[in-house]
Each structure stands twice: as structure tokens, then as C-alpha cells.
Amino acid sequence: MNTVLGYILDAAITLFMLWSLVLLVKALPAHREPPVLLLRSAVALWITNVLVFALWYWRIDAGGPHVRHKRLADNPSAFVFPQMMLPDDFPGVETWSPIFVDYLFLAFNTSTAFSPTDTPVLTRWAKVLTMTQASISLTVVAVLAARAVNIL
Numbered sequence: 275m276n277t278v279l280g281y282i283l284d285a286a287i288t289l290f291m292l293w294s295l296v297l298l299v300k301a302l303p304a305h306r307e308p309p310v311l312l313l314r315s316a317v318a319l320w321i322t323n324v325l326v327f328a329l330w331y332w333r334i335d336a337g338g339p340h341v342r343h344k345r346l347a348d349n350p351s352a353f354v355f356p357q358m359m360l361p362d363d364f365p366g367v368e369t370w371s372p373i374f375v376d377y378l379f380l381a382f383n384t385s386t387a388f389s390p391t392d393t394p395v396l397t398r399w400a401k402v403l404t405m406t407q408a409s410i411s412l413t414v415v416a417v418l419a420a421r422a423v424n425i426l
Contacts, residue, residue: 277338284329291322295413302421309425316418320385320411327407328381332374334399342371352400353380353393385411 298315301307307315336342336351351358355376360367383391388408395401 280333284326284333287322288326288330291319291326292410294322295319295410298418299413302417312418312421312425316414319418320414323407323410323414324378324381324385327384327403328374328378330403331377331380331400332372334403335372335377339374350396352397353390353395355393381407384408388412 294315298307298312298319302312331353332339335353342351351372353372355372357367357370357372362368380390380393383389383393384404384407388411390404395404
């Protein structure tokens with residue numbers, strides 16, 4: 275039940291974020307929004323984008339947070355974190371499992387560089403999510419923030 279509720283909340287937050295982005299982009303040609311408010315909105319949307327997709331990655335990858343730490347072969351990770359590539363004799367590698375901050379780092383890099391940087395994406399669902407996240411980030415940065423800076 276908690277898992278289903280988590281998915282519903284993540285989906286609702288994602289839809290509200292997308293709706294906010296659409297409303298702000300639609301408001302640009304009318305020049306109704308003051309530049310400072312537009313810039314604040316762009317920053318808020320960018321941060322929300324990072325957090326929303328970090329939650330999605332954390333919740334979906336390798337069966338989710340409650341299954342992932344068990345390292346079950348039938349739930350492979352959609353991402354290859356650098357720690358997964360370390361040799362088996364490296365201290366702590368046998369017990370390492372990604373936690374939320376690892377997915378937050380992945381989402382931050384995807385929103386900043388418009389692509390994952392040090393973590394290859396393996397599955398199709400993860401590729402679609404990272405493309406979506408990068409597209410939202412590019413829209414926020416290129417359209418909203420650029421417009422706000424131009425008006426200033």
C-alpha cells in the first residue's frame with residue numbers, strides 16, 4: 275500500500291511540475307510576469323525537477339529501496355554507479371548499494387549537464403526518464419531563465 279501511495283504522490287508532483295512549466299511558458303509572450311518572479315519560478319522548477327526525478331529513480335530502480343539492498347539478480351539496476359565497477363577486493367564494495375543521495379546526484383547531474391555524467395543508463399525506462407528530465411531542465415534554463423535574464 276505504501277508503495278502504491280508513493281507512486282501516486284510522485285506522479286501527482288510530476289504532473290503539477292509539468293503543468294507549472296506549461297503555464298509559465300504560455301505566460302512568456304504576454305509579458306505579464308515580472309523578471310524577478312520569472313527567475314524565481316525557473317529556479318523553483320529546476321530544483322523541483324531534480325527532486326522529482328531523484329525520487330523516481332530511487333523508487334523504481336532495481337525494485338525500489340526495500341528490494342535494492344538485497345541485490346537480487348532478478349532486479350538488476352538500471353544504472354551503473356561508479357562503485358559498481360570497483361574490484362571485489364575494494365573495501366566495502368560487496369555491501370554497497372545506492373541510496374537516495376546517489377539518485378539525487380544522478381538527477382542533479384542530468385539537470386545540470388542535460389545528461390547523466392558518471393552513471394551509465396542501461397534500461398529503456400531509465401533512458402526515457404533521463405531524456406524527459408533533461409528536456410524539462412533545458413526548457414527551464416533556456417526558455418524561462420534566459421527570458422528572465424533578458425528582461426533584466
